[in-house]
Amino acid sequence: MKRNILAGLALGLAGFSWAQQPTISTKYTADPAPYVHGDTIYLYTTHDEDDAENFKMYDWLLYTSTDMVNWQDHGAVASLDDFKWYDGKNGAWAECVVERNGKWYMYCPIHGHGIGVLVADSPYGPFKDPIGKPLVWQKEHWNDIDPSVFIDDDGQAYMYWGNPKLYCALLNEDMISLKSDAMQLHDVPEHYQEGPWFYKRNGKYYLAYASTCCPEGLGYAMSDNALGPWTFKGYVMAPTPRTRGNHPGIIDYRGKSFGFGLNYDLKNISIKEHKERRNVGAFPLSYNADGTIVESPYFQDVKVEPIGTFNPFRKVEAETMAWGYGLKTVKRGIEDIIVTDVNDGEYILLKNVDFGNKMAHKLIVSAASTVGGKAEFHIDGVKGKIIGTATIKSTGGDDKYKEFQTSIAAVGGVHDLYIVFRGAKGKNLFNLDWWKMTGIPANYATLEKVVEDGGTGKYPAVMQEISGLEAHTVFMPKDLSQFNEQNPLPVLVWGNGACTNSPWEHFKFLNEIASHGYLVIATGYFPKEEKPYNGEMSKPEQQIESIDWAIAQNSNKLSPLYGKINTKAICASGMSCGGLQTLYNCADKRISTYMICNSGLFIDPSIAMPNMPMPGKDQLKSVHAPIIYILGGETDIAYNNGMDDFHRIKDVPAFAANYPVGHGGTYRQPHGGEFRFPAVAWLNWQLKGDQEAAKMFKGEKCGLSQRKDWKIEKNQLIDK
Structure with a gap:
């Protein structure tokens, strides 16, 4: 069989050099059920076994992508064995998966035995049968296949299904x-x-479907009502002799639309006679102004362009690829997937890989082998x-994994990456688990510490x-997956007391702020220990560098912060000398609010420290956004200066809060001590629009005035 596949590589793949390739190439897949959740496409499929003559289908598979071209294989996430009431071994037909209230529901037809339902807490499973029987089974016929489930805007869930007749039912909120x-x-x-395939778009209901066999195209109808009547509008993709069966899936993703279906193009590379060994294909989809769908040419006659780029500077599971014909993927243990059946001349393709700035990197490959070979990285x-070339030597067994390292030549920009395998012909050279490129590319953490x-x-x-x-030292949430354009991170840029060039004295306070959903960038070097920093003083310009860097990260596709920063919500802040640096920079229109801690412009500049920024009181005219002064009470050496600033500010909302702790504040206390409460509340109000947090400052008996030992003053603009 492998010999036939390798012959196909020589003869059949020439056509794919220009045509759209099958979406999945390491297994035979069918019946695509794509589902968009967050920034990820979850593509559930059925699975035709490699030796299938007719339908031979035991389980359901999952693939994920964030760019529509590179797909990670997660293996089988459910199988017929999950339905204890079914004792057959074949018949895992076209599924559909939806998420509701944090639960994932998989609707599975078992041919001749109705439609079952499985539930999981994760899109990756494990899926379990919650009812122990079919959800639908009309025993008088075998029409109960191909479910499509959709939750409407009003919360009502519908399930369509059927061949050759069409059925529908309303689901309860429990979805089971x-x-x-x-x-x-x-x-x-x-x-x-x-x-x-039932869905809604711009107020119109759509019902796409496999059209009359055979060959099956992808037809569709539209309606103004979830239950019809349905009006045939044409074809999403017309029937063509190049296919036989079909099954649609349609999604909107990152501002574009895509369709999925199935064909036999993968099988046809090496086997021309008909066998039920299908593959999922994808194609761009577009709509006319009236909502009708523009008919798409056949899969091979269109091209799916990548949405975004692929980041190689991380651990990349080897089963992530745009193409890998001839290779196979299998599970190792419960969750791990490996690439196996690796032969000389085969390769993994990853599209649109962004190497960033031109520089050399180190390559690490995890593999197991009895034979050994090479993995050449081409662009x-x-x-x-x-x-770069990773030489993979025998590890003493195909299940004994070791890491192999080599260097990567300097390369920059965006390229397609081909991992080409070389070695003894006709041998399984090695099993591949993962690879990663390392080094010190810009915008990646070189030191890291979890504080408190x-x-x-x-x-x-x-x-x-x-x-x-x-x-500079950066504080941010460890898990950035919850942040995106809809829930971005506001920014706080910080200057340190005494203009020291390390936040060694304030890192607990700043880390605490970050834990409330902020990107905090402090002037100065990473504090490796809680001891005074004795190096050079910081400069006000470093605070501007912090703002520039945050904005750049939001548009840098290689940055972990890409698309996750609210560049319109920036607080400039600092303590003591750092507060003076903040006021020195206050005219910067990118600043949304100010937080001046234990600081204020000097009434008598003659007593200032050397190299301390010393703008006069006229600088306050450049304050253009709401401002809070958090001071240490009358024993704070900055008290008079800060309160004098506050009383001079008339044109923007201004608030002054005093806590009797002196100039040192509470920054070094656990989680930043008492100062953290007004700081976080002010940021939540000013940068997130949190009206509950605003109550800490607004009203005659504002929340902060009710906290023990705090004294407050505010101008009239605070309560407007």
């Missing part, structure tokens, strides 16, 4: 029971055969420039030194 009886629709759209083609268990906020934070951002 019917709210209505199974209803047969008599206004079946023209050319309907099977595989309905822009199988015969393109080799940027990450803080008390909702998002445990981490303190980092970032390459490419010299003389």
Whole structure:
């Protein structure tokens, strides 16, 4: 069989050099059920076994992507064995998966035994049968296949299914029971055969489906009502002799639309006679102004362009690829997937890989082998420039994994990456688990420390030194997955007391702020221990560098912070000399609010420290956004200066808060001590629009005035 596949590599792949390739190439897949959740596409499929003559289907698979071209294989996430009431071994037909209230529901037809439902807490499973019986089973016929489930805007869930007749039922909110009886629709759209895909877009309901067999195209109908009547509108993709069966899946993702279906192009590379060994294909989709769908050419006659770029500077599971014909993926243990059946001349393709700034890197490959071989890393083609070669020696067994390292030549920009395998012909050279490129590319953490268990906020934070951002320390939530364009991180840029060039005295306070969902960038070097920093003084310009860096990260596709920063919500802040640096920079229009701690412009500049920024009181005219002074009471050496500033500010909301602790504040106390409460509340109000936090400052008896020992003053603009 492998010999036939290798012959296909020589003969059949020439056509794919220009045509759209099958989406998945290491297994035979069918019946695509794509689902968009967050920034990820979850592509669930059925699975045709490699030796299938007819339908031979035991389980359901999952693939994920964030760019529509590179897909990670997660293996089988459910199988017929999960339905204890079914004792057969074949019949895992076209599934559908949706998420509701944090639960994932998989609707699985078992041919001749109705439609079952499985539930999981994660899109990756494990999926379990919650009802122990079919959800739907009309025993008088075998029409109960191909479910499509959709939750409407009003929360009502619908399930369509059926071949050759079309059925629909309403689901209860629990998603595992019917709210209505199974209803047969008599206004079946023209050319309907099977595989309905029900969805809503811009107020219109769509029912895509596999059209009358054979060959099956992808037809569709539209309606103004979730239950019809349905009006046939044409084809998403017309029937063509190049396919036989079909099954649609349609999504909107990152501002674009895509369709999925199935064909036999993968099988046809090496086997021309008909066998039920199908593959999922994808294609760009577009709509006319009236909502009708523009008919797409056949899969091979279109091209899916990558959405975004692929980051190689991380651990990349080897089963992540855009193409890997001839290779196989298998599970190792419960969750781990490996690439196996690796032969000389085969390769893994990853599209649109962003190497960033041109520089050399180290390559690490995890593999197991009894034979050994090489993995050549080429750019822009199988015969393109080799940027590195990992020599993989025998590890003493195909299940004994070791790491192999080599260097990567300097390369920058965006390229397609080909991992080409070389070695003895006709042998399984090695099993591949993962690979990664390392080094010190810009914008990656070179030092990292968890402070006080990450803080008390909702998002445990981490303190980092970032390459490419010299003389700064960054605090941010450890897990950035919850932040995106809809829930971005506001920014706080900080200057240190005494203009020291390290936040050694303030890192607990700053880490605490970050744990409440903020990107905090402090002037100065990473504090490796809680001891005074004795190096050079910091400069006000470093605070501006912090703002520049944050904005750059938000648009840098290689940055972990890409698309996760609110560049319109920036607080400039600092303590003592750092507060003076903040006021020195206050005219910067990118600043949304100010937080001046234990500081204020000098009434008598003659007593200032050398090299301390010393703008006069006229500088306060450049304050253009709400400002808070957090001071240490009358014993704070900055008290008079800070309160004098406050009383001079008339044109923007201004608040002064005093806590009787002196000039040192509470920054070094656990989680930043008492100062953290007004600081976090002010930021939540000013940068997140949190009106509950605003109550700490607004009103005659504002929240801060009710906390023990705090004294407050505010101008009239605070309460407006």
